[in-house]
Amino acid sequence: MSLDLLIELAGGIDNVRRILSPSEFVIVAVHNNECCHPLPDGVTSTLVLGEWQLSMSRGDIGDDELRQVGEKLAKQQRSRAQPYQTPTYSPYRPQWHISPPQGLLNDPNGFIYHQGEYHLFYQWYPYACEHKDKYWVHLTSTDLVNWNYQSLALTPSDWFDSHGAFSGHAVSQDDGLYLFYTGNVRIGEQRHRQTTQCLAYSQDGRSFKKCGPVIRHLPAGVTEHIRDPKVFFANGEWVMLLGAQTTELTGRLAVYRSTNLTDWQFDGLYGEEIAQGYMWECPDTFILNEQRFFVFGPQGIKDDNPHHTIGHQNRIYRMSLDDTNHPTLHEGWQLDAGFDFYAPQTTQTPDGRRVMIGWMGLPDEVQHPSCDQQWLHQLTTLREIHWQDGQLKQYPAQELQQLRQAPHQLVLSAQCVDAQSASYELHLELEWGQELRLMAGSEHYVSIIADRERGVLRLDRQHTQIRQGDVIRELVLDSARIALVIFVDHSSLEIFINRGDKVMTTRAFVPSDATNIHLLGGKAQATLYPLRAASAPFSG
Secondary structure: OOHHHHHHHOOOHHHEEEEEOOOOEEEEEEOOOOOOOOOOOOOEEEEEOOEEEEEEEOOOOOHHHHHHHHHHHHHHHHHHHHHHHOOOOOOOOOOOOOOOOOEEEEEEEEEEEEOOEEEEEEEEEOOOOOOOOOEEEEEEEOOOOOOEEEEEEEOOOOOOOOOOEEEEEEEEEOOEEEEEEEEEEEEOOOOEEEEEEEEEEEOOOOOOEEEEEEEOOOOOOEEEEEEEEEEEEEOOEEEEEEEEEEOOOOEEEEEEEEOOOOOOEEEEEEOOOOOOOOEEEEEEEEEEOOEEEEEEEEEOOOOOOOOOOOOEOOEEEEEEEOOOOOEEEEEEEEOOOOOOOEEEEEEEOOOOOEEEEEEEOOOOOOOOHHHHHOEEOEEOOOEEEEEEOOEEEEEEOHHHHHHEOOOEEEEEOOOOEEOOOOEEEEEEEEOOOOEEEEEEOOOOOEEEEEEOOOOEEEEEOOOOOOOOOOOEEEEEOOOOOEEEEEEEEOOEEEEEEOOOOEEEEEEOOOOOOOOEEEEEOOOEEEEEEEEOOOOOOOOO
């Protein structure tokens, strides 16, 4: 039986929801099952988790035939998502951070400088504040501040990514742009995961053509949790890093090698020298001042602090590669000590700086107040990563200074000062024993407390409208004073501490009129820069 006949039995391509190809079968899921009867021998109809699916033997149906169906489904998916690209009004929507128009945003992907402009993608589910079948939204910028929407570069339209185009990176090579990502498919009532590593290509940096899986099968010793390819060139060959989970349920780094970006050979699993959780996600690697680093998201890490209950973490480690590209991980650090920083990606600017952007969210949190306006999560501000005198430093990207308006010199005290803006940059030094309250109104505020007795800087958001997640983060500090550079943008707060030593990031939902600043326990001089809006889809 032909694929065309199966599509016809399904009621035509307009009635096909997705196409699957597990093992030796082809499956089409349909929107409306009423047209699908009676069925001939060799075709079965099954209800799977509320979705009717028609199945038949794959026979001699090739990848090209399946890809043609995927291209038709991609066109439909882009059309269906079009109304959801109109941003809803929301008092929580940022003024210059990247946020989704509607639906759920998560990991930044494919962050790269290519052909004179920056390209950035993010995962998006258009239809609800839920983690479901992910698209890739494509943005471009020439200055890292003002971003232009380009397209839905990838949709979950093919047999190898029908339940989501998961995270990955980009490679600029031979004037073309290569997107490597993980195709996610779920099969049957048990939602058995089928994982492949996939490639899409663009010659013009605008339209992307899927090339399908470049790695179809799991390597020995890992579960189906293997994803988020990072591809780079070292020692005369291409190397792919994948976050993985072993069959013993430990996190590891899977390494593949290639000479041409399309044919990949499994090299091995690495990372046993560090004990970090049950799964690793979102690997990245880069060189700072002749030292290679490795960034990843280990899951399942427990913290001794009772306030810190979230197992999804962010880490950066020094990494070395031998002549055969076998990695070894050395000492590591937390990248961000706040609540909401995950799945970061980096790229290099033309002047040689390494800049990073992350997801301001966490995998299990989908109940924030912005859901009332049908959108959830955003990306972080851009930060520069430096390696200086054996120490990791993180600074706000210098491009952000173009958002500054005329500065205001403030004297902060217990008497409130109205920032007169929900988007600003604040510079001050906090003394031990003081408490800074930001985004303050009659009932709501965020506290930054320099707790002298415990020697911690405490970020407390329990007096906000937060609905889910931890409310206190504590960072151990041993400095005499605490220099802060703070970025506030409607529903987010990013705190750079002691000139780049530490960073704390959080979502902080408060009413739109909560713009006061208080300082308890003394006075302090401060400089406040109101920040203008940027062209950052879909900022307020």
